[in-house]
Amino acid sequence: MIKNILFDLDGTLLPMDQDNFVKGYFGRLVKKVAPLGYAPEKVIDGVWAGTAAMVKNNGSCTNEEAFWKCFAGIFGEKALDDKPVFDEYYRNEFQQVASDCGFTDEAAETVRSLKSQGFRVLLATNPIFPAVATESRIRWAGLDKDDFEYYTTYENSHFCKPNPAYFKEILDKTGLKAEECLMVGNDADEDTPAETLGIKIFLLTDCLINKNGKDISKYPQGGFKELTEYINSLPR
DSSP states (O other), X not given: OOOEEEEOTBTTTBOBOHHHHHHHHHHHHHHHHGGGTXXXXXXXXXXXXXXXXXXXOOSSSOHHHHHHHHHHHHHOTHHHHTHHXXXXXXXXXXXXXXXXXXXXXXXXXXXXXXXXXXXXXXXXOOSOSOHHHHHHHHHHXXXXXXXXXXXXOTTTOSOOTTOXXXXXXXXXXXXXXXXXXXXXXXXXXTTGGGGGGTOEEEEEOTTOBOTTOOOOTTSOEESHHHHHHHHHHSOO
């Protein structure tokens, strides 16, 4: 019996071309931090290295701590003093990245419909961004952070997708039972590991990512219409 719906954000509730998003994100970031002496290519490489450190996080620290430890290891302790400028970027220039994303009314309509039916709705977005950036992307999708009972950020998470421990941490923090959860995502590699815990999977195919050509035929899939039909077909 499914009682809880976990949604991915990028490419799921928020339609996007990942390459366009990354280009817009970095293009604005390098301009923001250039006055601090960060060379464009080096800061891009540094952010990717910090992201890799978060993905490899074994739970010994938060993802935020893992990122900044790595970033400071590249640029020196000075980078920690510059953190407020990066935070300011997310509050200001990052908002322009919304233009690099798509939008669909169906995302907000589906989330709010599920809540009205009594489902507990959570946002299981890969926690590689600070809360301020995640909350912005939630708004770009036509939703509000309060539409979700819980949402993952780099401050409150100790793991990343595709590590099953990421999903386990959500269950532990919220008290949800895996067998009562459905994970709705668009990435065949990052979202499906939730099933190792007993969480059911639905793949939203509007912005499907399947870089490794994984056989996804066993998963229910489709657009928001098919998602609604699938959830309605489940035992209640």
